[in-house]
Amino acid sequence: MGTRRRTPYGAGAPVPFLTVRPLDGRRGVRAAGEIVLATHTTWERVLEQAVCEDAGVYHLELSEVTFVDVAGTGALAAAAERLGDGRRFVVRRPPPTLRRVLEMFWPDLPTIEVSMS
Numbered sequence: 001m002g003t004r005r006r007t008p009y010g011a012g013a014p015v016p017f018l019t020v021r022p023l024d025g026r027r028g029v030r031a032a033g034e035i036v037l038a039t040h041t042t043w044e045r046v047l048e049q050a051v052c053e054d055a056g057v058y059h060l061e062l063s064e065v066t067f068v069d070v071a072g073t074g075a076l077a078a079a080a081e082r083l084g085d086g087r088r089f090v091v092r093r094p095p096p097t098l099r100r101v102l103e104m105f106w107p108d109l110p111t112i113e114v115s116m117s
Contacts, residue, residue, distance in 0.1 A: 018042045018065075028059030028090075035065060035072035043072055047079035056087055063093035073101040080111040088113055 018039035019032045028050075035043045050058045060076075062068075068076075076098075080089050088111045091098070099114060106112070 020046050023059055023061060026059055027053060027055035027057065028061065030061040030064070032064035033066070035068040037069070037071070040071060040075065044075050047075055050089070051079050051082050058087070058089050060089055060091045061093070062091060062095065062098065065095055065098075067095055068098040068101070070101055070105075073098055073105075076112065077102070077106045077109060080109055083111045087111065090115055092117075 016034040016036045016038045018035060020029045020042060022028075023030055029046055031043075031046070033039065050060075076089070076091075083089070090113045092115045094114060102109070102112065102114065
């Protein structure tokens with residue numbers, strides 16, 4: 001008898017994805033998909049690269065991201081706390097989940113600016 005491999009997403013459920021590509025004309029990335037357990041490695045790699053760059057402002061365009069879990073938001077906050085003086089992330093058009101979690105757990109983090117435009 002063969003064994004059946006189980007996934008946490010159930011039969012026929014789409015597997016979460018996260019695609020990331022550089023922004024044109026400014027420092028940062030455009031992400032699309034979901035930031036959940038299955039995509040944390042990609043998200044954390046993006047954030048680590050951003051922290052290592054010397055740009056004063058690093059843009060995270062998230063208008064095509066449909067969901068960010070608490071751990072993904074925590075990774076963003078942790079990366080923002082590691083930015084040097086005068087540096088910040090500008091998070092453009094994030095999903096409501098990211099905004100709510102930031103407001104709840106990191107309401108006064110000066111190194112993250114959320115822009116809805």
